[in-house]
Amino acid sequence: MSQTRTTTATSMPPVPNREDLDATWKYLEAGVSKIMSNLQEGMDMPTYMGVYTAVHNFCTSQKAVSNHSGVIGGAHRGAHLLGEDLYQNLITYLNSYLRELVAVSRTHADEALLTFYIREWDRYTIAAKYINHLFRYLNRHWVKREMDEGKKNIYDVYTLHLVQWRMTLFSEVHEKVMDAVLKMVEKQRHGETIEHSQIKSIVDSFVSLGLDEADPTKSTLDVYRFNFERPFLEATKAFYQAESKQFVAENSIVEYMKKAEIRLDEEEERVNMYLHQDITVPLKKTCNTALIADHSGILRDEFQVLLDNDRYDDMQRMYNLLSRIPDGLDPLRAKFEAHVRKAGLAAVAKVAVDADKLEPKVYVDALLEIHTQYQGLVKQAFKDEPEFTRSLDNACREFVNRNQVCKSGSNKSPELLAKYTDALLKKSATGAEENDLENTLTQIMTVFKYIEDKDVFQKFYSRMLARRLVHTSSSSDDAETSMISKLKEACGYEYTNKLQRMFQDMQISKDLNTGFKDFESGLMEPGDDKPVDATYSILGTGFWPLNPPNTDFTPPAEIAKAYERFQSFYNQKHSGRKLTWLWQLCKGEVKVNYPKGMKTPYTFQVSTYQMAILLLFNESDKNSYDDIVKATQLQADVLDPALGIFLKAKVLNMSPDGDKPGPGKMFSLNYDFKSKKIRVNLNIAVKSEQKQEVDDTHKTIEEDRKLLMQSAIVRIMKARKKMKHTQLVSECINQIRSRFVPKIPDIKKCIDILLEKEYLERLDDDELGYLA
Missing domain, CATH: 3.30.230.130 (Cullin; Chain C, Domain 2)
Structure with missing residues (x-):
């Protein structure tokens, strides 16, 4: 075969008589050989037309008609048979050509083998396009008819070339080719420069060889996936498992995370440079397993150290890595929540030496400082991820409502927050800037969001607002209105309805005073x-x-x-x-x-x-x-x-x-x-008056809660008519929890009161009924 490819190009002899089939095939074989071996020297128009004509003649020869005399259309049947002869002769030729290539390939290894494979693949596929064009008549008639009749393993001439390459040459050399590819990739992973265009050519070749057996007109990635993707992923896994194990043993966890980040970026770049996009997902999965999942335990153990030392950049690095594996972040969220809760409790304990003398501003600032610090961490290191935000919220809710100041219950936080808001909204000698005041009110709403007993805040806030309005001690009507708008947005119209009516009363009073002044001046005598x-x-x-x-x-x-x-x-x-x-x-x-x-x-x-x-x-x-x-x-x-x-x-x-x-x-x-x-x-x-007022406020809150729980119970029972005792308690908690978290014994007392008042009745099987 090698001798044929090195012969000097000569003009083709005349096209033989169409009746001489052997001579015709020899003529065609010479043309095909010239294209396969010496295409770089070009093809003259007489040769091109000669081959094209010989194919046409071969497929339309009358010689095969003799056995079918008297049958209409026998010529077509003959053409059909001769088309098959031509197709089989071409297969025989290609097999012979490719077996010679296999023999030559055995003399090459590693990169030399890749160079040989790519050169021969390029030559072969270009030639296949030319031959496909010259055999158009065969494609249009015999091949099409065979395929239409459902015959298997019949392809157009170009696809036939690919099938023969896969069956004869590829099956013999693909393992050695893939070994060479993997050696090159490992060199690159070790920092050496490689000719990565070669790997891209190999990938393209493997992809091109994927043919759907059921429908030859369609292509698949089966050949590529089985022969390239699978060994590539196995090699990648083995490489990174070995490297990461050694690196972790010799370096700190933070250094390992930096190394893993670099490796993951390199693999992504590798896909863009020379791999097929189909490998993206499995390659990521393989790398994530070897570089992250296999070491997730020691990464998570390091997280607490990073938290304790405020290592934001390293926590961001850890977040980015563990977010790539399933459930990788769950343990981090749990540790983060526990850490924030502990930090919040410590901050409150630091300022709450004497809870009775605790300044509202000092207390609220301590809560806000922790929230601001860890909200910044969530934003910077954890990309504002909703689950980490939820962990932050859970932790804040815990230390805002259950801390050293709130030992007797969670009422103290809303009370102190209301007092701090009152101090902000009162006229002061310093006179805070309007923007600063607005920002501080926004921060107050941050703490308010976490307060469970919102009814306690409402009660204290409304009493303090009443005093500010009556004593005209508000720093600004705009600030007062802004605060009420914020509360309305957080808790709804009903929560702020009375607060807004208080403002309306003050406006009505202003108009009334103007009228009274006129009335009074009319009564005056000289x-x-x-x-x-x-x-x-x-x-x-x-x-x-x-x-x-x-x-x-x-x-x-x-x-x-x-x-x-x-x-x-x-x-x-x-x-x-x-x-x-x-x-x-x-x-x-x-x-x-x-x-x-x-x-x-x-x-x-x-x-x-x-x-x-x-x-x-x-x-x-x-x-x-x-x-x-x-x-x-x-x-x-x-x-x-x-x-x-x-x-x-x-x-x-x-x-x-x-x-x-x-x-x-x-x-x-x-x-x-x-x-x-x-x-x-x-x-x-x-002070005694202030204490009495606080006590009176708490008594009012308790009374209001009883009424609120009773009305919720009646509302639920009116809608449901009958309900199990435990279901009623659960539903009551769900309806009221936006205002405060009711205690189960208190709900049971309210149910007993309603039974006595005959709003409810006891039924069989621990069920309650509504009495209209």
Whole structure:
């Protein structure tokens, strides 16, 4: 065969007579040989046309007709038989040609074998295209008819070339070729430069040899997958298992992760450079198993060390690696959640030395610091992955609701958060920037999201909002509105309905005060004393979390006249409504002229109760405890703290001296009173009052919870009519948990109450029924 390929190109002899079949095939064989061996020297047009004509003649010869005389169409049958002869002769020729190539291939090895294989493959496939073109008549007639009749192992001439290559040459050399390929790849993995275009050519060759036996017009990747992909993956697995085992033994885990990242990137690049895209998924799986899954245990063990030392980059590296294997990240999420919870508890313990004196800001900042730190870690190292975010949320929910400050239950967190929000939204001397305030409110909502007892926050927040509105101590209406919008977005319209109604009442009150000023000026006669400059807030009973005064009170005459005029005005506008004066929330200012050596009169900011006490000293410099009680009707638990503030500020003197005001004590103005401030605030909340208010708020919360649970139970039973006791308890928890997490014993108590009230009845088999 080698001699045939090296002969000098000569012109072809004339096309033989079509009746001489042997001569015709010899003529064709010479043409095919010329194409197979010397195509690089070109083919002249006479030769090309000669071969094409000889194929046509061969397939249309009349010689085979003699046995079929008298049969219509016998010529076609003859053509059919002769087409088969030509097809078989071509197979015989190709087999002979390819067997010679197999013999030559045995003299080559490794890269030389690859070079030989690629060169011969290129020559062979190019020649096959030419021969396919020259044998078009055979393809169009005989091959097509055979295939249409369902004959097996019949192919067009080009495909026949591929089939013969696969059967004769490929079957003999593919293992040696693949060994050479794998040696080259290993060299590259060790850092050597290789001619990777050779491997690409081998891959393309293997892919081209995939033919669907059922339908020769279609191709498959079976040959490539079995003969290239499978050994390549096995070699890859063995290489990385050996390398990684040795590397882990000699280096740190962090260094190993860097090495694994590099190797994985290299394999991806290898696919792009010279491998078939079909190998992408199995190659990734193989590499992930050898480089990651086989070492996942030691990687996960290292995770806690990285967490403890805030090694964000290394944690990101570990996340990227373990995310490539099934369930690789689950143990990391569990460790992360436990770590964040522990960090949160430690942060609270650090600031909560004395829980009773704990500043709300210090507490909330401690919670936020941990959340911000680990949210940053989730974002940077864990790509904001939802499951890691869920682990962060679970951990935050734990340490926000169950920490050292919340030992007696989870009520303390919402209470302190509400107090911190109150401090932010109050007017302050520093006056926080609007943007800073908005950002801080957003952070507060972060903590609020984790609070389980949202009803506790609501109750404290609404009471504090009420005071800010009544005392006009809000830093900004916009900030107040923004906070309510945030709460509404988090918990819905019902949660903030009363808060919004409180704002509406304050706006209505402003309009009402304008109308009252006009009404009051119409009552004035020439020479009348100027009335007390007062403003009034009308607060709807159902919306404001305020209680009537807990003491009797007789207001001073100066105030009594003013409020009677307002009551008269209000009754004209709204007949039938009853006003209840909330004296404990009223406040005012009084000008003070009595201290000695005073250049400018002082202004005392006082509660209405304090005002009533001070105005008694206009009539007399001294008043006994009993005189004050008689004039004001104040009870001791309100009067004593008010007098105590006056004594502490040295506005009044008490005799005989003692710790506390009480019966038998005499009070006199201190003419030596001095203050650095012109405006002196004496309207200060007493700690005992604050504690009482907190206790009252918690009692209200408990009562509201009982009603909420009862209404939920009735609502569920009304819809279901009958229900098992345990199912009712479970459904009740599901409906209420967005406001607070109800305790099962409390739900059972509520069920008992509803049974007594005959809303429910007991049925057989631990079932409850609804009574309409």
